[in-house]
C-alpha cells in the first residue's frame with residue numbers, strides 16, 4: 001500500500017473512534033432531553049396544564065398536610081439527592097412519630113423511580129430526611145409518600161415536572 005493510502009485509512013479510523021467516544025460520552029447528557037421523547041414515538045410527553053405541582057399538599061383523605069423541599073431547586077437530573085419533608089396534621093400540628101415510605105414514577109410512561117428512596121432520619125418538629133431521590137428523565141414525575149402515624153395512614157402525591 002502507498003504511504004498516502006495508509007495515512008488516509010489511519011485518519012479515518014481515528015476520526016471514527018473519536019466520534020464514537022464523543023457520542024458515548026455525551027449520550028447521558030443529551031439522552032434525557034432528546035432520546036426519551038423519540039423513544040416514545042416521536043412526541044414529547046404531554047403533561048396536563050392543570051397539573052397541581054404544589055410542594056405543600058393535603059394527603060388523599062385529608063389527614064395530614066405534607067410539604068417537601070429538594071436539596072436543590074428544581075430537583076437535579078440524574079443525580080442522587082435528598083429531600084426533606086414536613087408532616088403536620090390538617091390543623092397544623094407537627095407529626096413527629098410518622099412511619100413513611102416513598103414511591104413514585106412517571107405516570108405517562110408506566111415506570112417507577114430508578115432508586116428506592118428511604119426516610120432515614122426523623123429530624124424532629126415534623127421534618128424527615130429522604131435519601132436516595134433520583135430522576136433520570138425529564139418530564140412529569142409523581143412522588144408518593146405513605147404516612148402512618150397515630151394509628152392512621154394516608155397517602156400524599158406530589159407532581160413535579162422536570163424540564
Ligand SMILES: [Cu+2]
Nearest residue numbers: 106109111137
Ligand atoms: Cu420516563
